[in-house]
Amino acid sequence: MVTLSYPRILPAGDTALIVEFGDAIDVEINARVLALDRLVAASAIPGLVETLPTYRSLFVVYEPLAVSYTELSAALDRLLAEVPARPVPARGRFWRIPVVYGGEFGVDFAAVAARLDLGEAELIARHTAPIYRVFMIGFQPGYAYLGDLDPSLHSARHEVPRLKVPAGSVSIGGIQTSIHSVEAPSGWQLLGRTPLRLFDPTRPEPFLLATGDKVRFDPVPAAAWDALAQRVAAGESVAE
Amino acid sequence: MSAALRVLVPGPLTTLQDGGRQGWLRFGLPPSGAMDKVALATANALVGNPADTGALEITMGPAAFRVEAGSTRIAFAGGEANLTIDGKPALLDRSHSLAAGAELRLSLLRRGLRLYLAVRGGFLAAPVFGSTATNLRAGIGGFAGRAIAAGDELPIRGGAIAEPELRLPFGLAPPSHPRLRVVPGPQTEYFTADALATLLSAEYAITPQADRMGYRLAGPRLAHAKGFNSISDAVAPGCIQVPGEGQPIIMMADRQTTGGYPKLATIISADLPALAQRRPGDKLRFEEIGLDAAREARRLLRDWLSQLPGRLLPVVPLIDSERLLTANLISGVTDGSSS
Secondary structure (H helix, E strand, C coil): CCCCCCCEEEECCCCEEEEECCCCCCHHHHHHHHHHHHHHHHCCCCCEEEEEECCCEEEEEECCCCCCHHHHHHHHHHHHCCCCCCCCCCCCCEEEEEEEECHHHCCCHHHHHHHCCCCHHHHHHHHHCCCEEEEEECCCCCCEEEECCCHHHCECCCCCCEEEECCCEEEEEECEEEECCCCEEECCEEEEECCCCCECCCCCCCECCCCCCEEEEEECCHHHHHHHHHHHHCCCCCCC | CCCEEEEEECCCEEEEECCCCCCCHHHCCCCCCCCCHHHHHHHHHHCCCCCCCCEEEEECCCEEEEEECCCEEEEEEEEECCEEECCEEECCCECEEECCCCEEEECCCCEEEEEEEEECCCECCCCECCECCCECCCCECCECCECCCCCCEEEECCCCCCCCCEECCCCCCCCCCCCEEEEECCCHHHECHHHHHHHHHCCEEEEEEECCCEEEEECCCCCECCCCCCCCEECCCCEEECCCCCCCEEECCCCCCEECCCEEEEECHHHHHHHCCCCCCCEECEEECCHHHHHHHHHHHHHHHHHHHHHCEECCHHHCHHHHHHCCCCCCCCCCCCC
């Protein structure tokens, strides 16, 4: 087994590179990613196009005709020296998100409960207990990857992805849990759904969640869905 | 009265695409934009637009449009198809000024996969997150965030056109390379040592599962060394990611911004426009390139594009396309030794 030393910089083609801080889903690693992201945003590196913070790495898009890979790596190395070993995670906002679990709203809910040998009430209790951190927005517009999922709930993805998973689905994929933002294919296990829209291009704030935000799921009965969905459609916020 | 194009036949997938949107990866929005940016720039140059102006990306054809109210100048670039204007054959590699009522009809593409239709001044579409590029999955950009449909009226930012029509010089072609050049990584360590060698030596076919998000390929299996579930991270343009069954997927303009499949190599930016014209069934070969050489390839293409507007020629009315198509251009034959 090769022992890797972090952080390390890797090319991702000729117009992007990746600064990796580790190979784990970890609050401290994610906080270091965000700390470098803020330093890069405040820097005046020529040729910088945009950045994308992920669980454990910062993706940096650049114009190679304005700055070479070598020059950019050197500039990032200098910024890396300023990243604290244990940055204080940014506070972020706190969201309580209503979720209807099971039935038509979470078509995998019963099967996941059975496979994990948990009662349905217990599965809901374990999924709603943690305050999750938004580690990454990606995959689709506004799609939120959350951690840390209770290890007793880890569930493999479907071998064949579903072609249409509704927006607002709350799911488990391996050791991650997430909220889906738009209707799209997905292989993740669908536990429930929120009427909330993580992505709505017509809203003043089109993207609801940001990396570093905290999320807690609020179980609501299926009977409450229609009223909640109407309030969301009317532009009202049903999250707190 | 400002001009507009009425969609008579939209084709299987026609969307408005421009240079793409930048700065929204962190919110999960890919750049989108034209798959073949060289063709986009060429069509725009022919009508006097900046290179990244939004144009219709017509996939495969056939398609047909009618000019409604006002007049406009149009040009096509990218794939090859038969074009008629008001029923008469017309050349693709030049601009055409059209009055209200003119009808454009394009056949199925006989070469390439995407043909761009640019109009003088561009289409009138509101930028969403800084771009008019259509992203179907997000439902944004272009015309109402969707592909165009029969009956749509596409408004044009028009204006009077006095300059001569422009055409491409014969034989003008962008820099090209027979193989797709790749920079290894960023996750070669997730693969066996053989995987990269296999990618660089074998032939891969584009499967029918090829769209604006990505091209699934079929060929020799690329073996993972330590499973195929990496922690989801960013997906670069041209990224070659490999799911569990070992068949590569090339990520394109509408790709997901992050993904968890290991990423073996990344196709360089200069080779993506040509790839966008390859069809399902086409065979692809790859070769390794260093970052300095990749940068030179990008510079070469950028220079070619920046020189393009200056290399276009005016269409001389006396030998316009119609005459060329009907005239007898040979006035005599020699055996080649008398000259």
